[in-house]
Amino acid sequence: MTTTSTETVLSSQDLLIHWQGHRKLTRKLIEAFPEDKLFSFSIGGMRPFAAMIAEFLKMAAPIAKGVATGTWGKFEEDLGDVKTKAELLRMWDESTAEIDAIWPTIPAHRFSEVDKAFGQWEGSGINTILYAIDNEIHHRGQGYVYLRALGVEPPPFWER
């Protein structure tokens, strides 16, 4: 028996568990940062980790909602006036609950349907969701370098 191109390898529920597992690890990284460094530390002119977190938050639940409903707001990268780790963590947890609530309402066909995320990025629902996950892993990996450079031991990558 060999695999055909239409063979299922991942279900909607698997994907939610996969994403929320990654989001749990990202939350641990937020916690691991010294509060001032979270909003200020940078290497090579890159953004502080809090700005990356803001980007994840602006993508995550809005993408779940956009894939579920076909309705997209404008993409905004920053979170306005957030200045504390506690506030970032609170927003993170709200986003986690929001994604969990939206997920079962995603119509099956929307994963393969091509749409314009935030009115500007064309892709199928699954590709837009995978982009959000990959983008989070990518920038979180950069957060690991920031922590190492600060002398802080980061949480293990495989711990979700």
Place this chain on the structure above:
Amino acid sequence: MTTTSTETVLSSQDLLIHWQGHRKLTRKLIEAFPEDKLFSFSIGGMRPFAAMIAEFLKMAAPIAKGVATGTWGKFEEDLGDVKTKAELLRMWDESTAEIDAIWPTIPAHRFSEVDKAFGQWEGSGINTILYAIDNEIHHRGQGYVYLRALGVEPPPFWER
């Protein structure tokens, strides 16, 4: 219509395209590194980027083969005596072709079947493959910080 937990969101072919797209971007990062820095540059005591590439190579095709056949060798992280960018790129391209060749031979049931990757890490085929992809995105993100710290503009993340 709502999604059930068994709803397909990703096919085997989609997953191969997704992975090889990421691998193409990783190849661009290898190319972007100044040759000496590829094997020596480090931040916060982390490995040079070439050592991360070695890890990806030791995981990628062997995981495709292990998921396809159920046969696993021992996991070895290093690549022995590789000292040039050209040699790393040649190994990368061989790995790309090997994954493409193995992929259609993966029996459908092996994506969900639980196995012990390299005789030591338990997980379903799909989870082991996703781990390899995520691990590559994670460490490649660290390579982006290295390049920025070296004053080199990295290739855009969204370019596959």
